[in-house]
Amino acid sequence: MDDSAGNVVHANEIPRTLESNASRSPVRIDAGSDAEAVAQWLAEYQASPQTFKAYRREAERLLLWLASIGRRLDELDREALRAFEAFLEDPQPATRWVGSGAPRTSLAWRPFRAGLSPASRRQSLMILQGLYGWLVEAGWVAHNPFKLMRDKSRRLDNQTAGVERYLEQDLWQWLWGWLNRELEEGASARQRFEWSRRRFIFSFAYLLAPRISEMAAARMSDFVRREGRWWWEVTGKGDKRARIPLPEDMRQALADWRQALGLSSTPDFDETTPLLRALDGVRGISDNQLYRLIKRSFSEAALTLEVEQGAGEHVEALRCATPHWLRHTSITHQAQAGVSLRYLAESARHARLETTSRYLHTEADEWHAEQQRHRLGGLLTKERP
Secondary structure, three states, X not given: OXXXXXXXXXXXXXXXXXXXXXXXXXXXXXXXXXXXXXXXXXXXXXXXXXXXXXXXXXXHXXXXXXXXXXXXXXXXXXXXXXXXXXXXXXXXXXXXXXXXOOOOOOOOOOOEOOOOOHHHHHHHHHHHHHXXXXXXXXXXXXXXXXXXXXXXXXXXXXXXXXOOOOOOHHHHHXXXXXXXXXXXXXXXXXXXXXXXXXXXXXXXXXXXXXXXXXXXXXXXXXXXEEOOEEEEEEEOHHHOEEEEEOOHHHHHHHHHHHHHOOOOOOOXXXXXXXXXXXXXXXXXXXXXXXXXXXXXXXXXXXXXHHHHHOOOHHHHHHHHOOHHHHHHHHHHHHHHOOOOHHHXXXXXXXXXXXXXXXXXXXXXXXXXXXHOOOEOOEOOOOOOO
């Protein structure tokens, strides 16, 4: 992030010459600045790396924004919170806040890739409400400004009506066909490797609904055979272990990918090497690299579809799609295929069935069909369909 002089400022460089909070007694944490107070809150989540990463991102955005307007955590009142919510939707100036996902150690790093969607803003506000609740208990701030939100239930209720950010069946079928198009004759070894890797990544994402961090962290030995059946063993959100049945198509996709790497079709139990590989075929890839690879694939697919079929909603969907859309697509399509809610929740590794039920669109389909009975000309009859 740029400061007023045009220099890049990172979260760990936020000025620490903040006024003491000693006037609020008692302060129950040992912190000398807002950044240190937030760091102590984050330390509560170190046992869950993905939660820690998500919470750090949202707290960092708030701290950087407050620094940009010259305020402290205890100065976030209702009006400032309203301005911050608008900022999350459209961080301006974009050159200062929005970037393409450079590493955090880079001068090109920015806290946003784009303005946040309504669901992402809701998630951010939920996380920050929890931060302020903790800071109030710690004695670091006097009040929680989120409690002043009149429509707090709408803004902070994470149970939306349904999941909409997914690829519809016909679009997924087109995309899968595009991913499987043969390379031109004379393609280089690198091009063939990248083709095989991309095809496997999308197979993995669609068939098992992993989170992107779970994909990047996966090892060959995570795929195990028990009593004649293949399973994927994963440590997911909240550091929870799970074992997911392997569809036959996934077993074949794994065999094809291993063949591209020059390996046998099935992994050994002690084969702890990375599942997804860099161009050298040995090293793993990071979450950020995987994110960019999938996002680039969506962009390339959108260009191809636009050339073939012209502009339309499917082209726009591909342009807007993020890697997490693949997880939504997988769960939604499993539900549409008739996988029961119980097993769908197990595969998705949701803590509550209510979360999984957001992916069920059957009721909406039935409602839409029933609504067609209502016509301008009166009731439908057998004679007048």
